[in-house]
Amino acid sequence: MTRFFATIAALSVAVAMPALAQADAGAVAKAPPPAPYQQVSKLVKLPDFLPGIGELFVDPATLPAGPFLAYDHDGKLVSTIYMIPIKDMNADKKFDNLLQPGGDVDHVDIYFNAGHPGVEEPHEHIVLWHVPVADEASVEK
């Protein structure tokens, strides 16, 4: 249950973003997003395009939480992802004022990830989709 509430808390912060962050939506709508965002596959050894996620960019200063910006094969922003280590979901840790530069959110997915280069520990992916559910197929493969 602790994990559940921590996840909800993180999500609440993520979706209740300041207006300032929303104003950046146009700037990151197409890949590549401007600096300080960098392509994740250039920072660590991961495929350029991750099936189910897309092409990822992140400002390294915001690690591990992100936001990570995910783009489809046409360079369209499809989701904003936060990666929250399980060990950080506790009473002594919180993530405040995470940016959400991607604009309108259609729906949200939250799921466990066993880890990958960059976030090498079990964590939760909190995915704010900027496209309808049907359009998730654009990053499926």
Next chain:
Amino acid sequence: MNISFFGMFRLRTKPASRNRMLRRSFLWGSGSLAAALSLSPGLAIGGPVAEIAMAGRPDGSKVWFDPYGVLIAPGQTVRWTNHDKANSHTATAYAPENDDHPRRIPEGAKPFNSDYLLPGESFEVTLEIPGVYDYFCIPHEMSGMVGRIIVAKPGETDFKDYPRGDLDDMVINGFPSIADILARGSVQVKE
């Protein structure tokens, strides 16, 4: 070389020289192969190269080596291939040389480390010294992605497990038992 991004973002790469002895091709017709094919009691890896897949669910929620327990003969080659399209993996021996991990390979054996393998990439190592070789995946050790190889001469079954306490219980519980590997030759994850 260790590259650290703000403590969390860690990319570890190893000098090529560290693995130079480990990237070798198996020699067909060697005495070791003959020994492997006649090994008892439970040798299940029939070919000259024991293949181990690095696998994972599409959403990354679970990752594993398949098989994660393997019995081979001295001189046999093990090849890991990353079949996980959405992740990178390593095959890294438990040894102090690999980021100060406890040693869980036989005395005299050289530690191996594949470094990160992208989808489709492979890494091979030929193991000569009999004993128990425990290894892990660097980004997924804490998720229990570990494996065990037993290198045994024909009829050799007297292997002892490593003492507990050097790793988290969650990690140790991820290893297949020596008895299972000897009995079955190949132990796979139930996914």
